[in-house]
Amino acid sequence: MYNSAKLTKKIHNLKNYKKTTFYSKKRVTVKTSKNKKAYYMYVANKSNKIKGYVYSKYLKPYQPGKTTVVKTPSTSGSGSSTNTPTKPTEPTVISKSDLESLIAASPDLDPTGQLLSLTSEDYQTYASVFDKNFNVGDYAHKGVFNNDQASIYVESQQLVPYVQKAIDKWNSALGTTAFTLGTRENHSMVLGFGDGQIAGWDGVFYGSGIAVDYTSFHDHTYPYGRLPVSNEPITITLTSDDDSTGVGDGVAAHAASGYHYDADVHYVTTTITGVPADLLETYWVGVITHELGHSLGLDHTPYFQDIMAAQSGTENGQSQENMKYDWTDYKDANGTQGGTMTAKLTQRDIDRAKLTKLLGYW
Numbered sequence: 001m002y003n004s005a006k007l008t009k010k011i012h013n014l015k016n017y018k019k020t021t022f023y024s025k026k027r028v029t030v031k032t033s034k035n036k037k038a039y040y041m042y043v044a045n046k047s048n049k050i051k052g053y054v055y056s057k058y059l060k061p062y063q064p065g066k067t068t069v070v071k072t073p074s075t076s077g078s079g080s081s082t083n084t085p086t087k088p089t090e091p092t093v094i095s096k097s098d099l100e101s102l103i104a105a106s107p108d109l110d111p112t113g114q115l116l117s118l119t120s121e122d123y124q125t126y127a128s129v130f131d132k133n134f135n136v137g138d139y140a141h142k143g144v145f146n147n148d149q150a151s152i153y154v155e156s157q158q159l160v161p162y163v164q165k166a167i168d169k170w171n172s173a174l175g176t177t178a179f180t181l182g183t184r185e186n187h188s189m190v191l192g193f194g195d196g197q198i199a200g201w202d203g204v205f206y207g208s209g210i211a212v213d214y215t216s217f218h219d220h221t222y223p224y225g226r227l228p229v230s231n232e233p234i235t236i237t238l239t240s241d242d243d244s245t246g247v248g249d250g251v252a253a254h255a256a257s258g259y260h261y262d263a264d265v266h267y268v269t270t271t272i273t274g275v276p277a278d279l280l281e282t283y284w285v286g287v288i289t290h291e292l293g294h295s296l297g298l299d300h301t302p303y304f305q306d307i308m309a310a311q312s313g314t315e316n317g318q319s320q321e322n323m324k325y326d327w328t329d330y331k332d333a334n335g336t337q338g339g340t341m342t343a344k345l346t347q348r349d350i351d352r353a354k355l356t357k358l359l360g361y362w
């Protein structure tokens with residue numbers, strides 16, 4: 001089954017729907033490569049969740065006489081039996097195989113299309129399936145999000161402009177006000193400095209708030225080394241195995257010292273260009289944006305370009321709570337940019353946050 005009459009993208013395998021009744025919406029004529037005509041039907045199943053274009057010859061007309069009637073078990077001694085046929089009830093929830101097929105048709109760890117337009121019953125029923133397949137979970141403590149919004153009290157004035165930029169990134173990407181700045185008197189979440197030196201984090205989300213490592217934040221040789229005091233743009237090249245920079249593991253909240261690197265694994269090499277002061281600002285905005293992502297219910301991904309990237313699915317021997325598969329290095333090609341270095345949200349970051357909203361995690 002294709003997503004459009006252009007027949008470029010397959011979205012379902014009909015082998016999985018041998019017994020599904022599809023309803024025909026329209027027929028389209030497609031010119032094949034040999035300049036012949038072929039008919040394709042645009043069809044949808046009853047719940048309208050599995051839909052697309054199918055070669056007409058792959059479909060058989062519906063034959064009511066051949067449907068199998070599943071008998072409902074009758075309680076013994078329940079009086080007279082009637083000949084009234086039991087009407088099959090249409091399930092209000094998507095079937096697990098339909099859901100799995102939608103997940104298989106979506107890019108890795110990126111919920112797209114119909115996965116973001118199911119019913120609230122679907123999300124409730126299959127929350128754990130979504131958690132596992134998209135590395136998400138209900139991580140914020142109760143009361144952090146009220147009416148889909150968290151209000152953040154920033155304890156240090158120095159951090160306010162960084163937090164504001166991180167908030168703006170999520171709010172504009174999601175098209176809604178997920179985060180606001182709160183006050184000491186009125187807030188649902190706290191953000192301030194903490195000490196991540198021993199544990200090895202630059203930033204950490206702990207359920208009801210976020211901490212940024214005080215020492216690294218004030219160390220201007222971190223994470224890029226000694227930078228020239230200049231308003232001229234510079235270019236820095238980094239490799240993901242470069243522990244000493246601290247940027248190596250892509251994101252902040254991970255113990256740089258905790259990793260063992262094998263010589264035969266693939267490392268991502270990346271470059272970043274900008275005025276030194278801007279590079280440092282962007283890095284810390286990226287750290288905070290990443291931690292806000294955790295509050296929205298996002299675990300890590302193995303994609304360096306994502307704000308939620310992490311080099312490994314396991315840190316300090318502990319695997320993250322929800323994980324489609326484990327990984328020990330980034331999947332991106334060399335030259336990919338992103339993560340906390342650019343502080344940009346990818347479509348995958350945004351789609352996952354839309355999913356966690358539908359799952360009721362924020």
Ligand SMILES: [Zn+2]
Nearest residue numbers: 251253290294
């Ligand atoms: Zn993290």
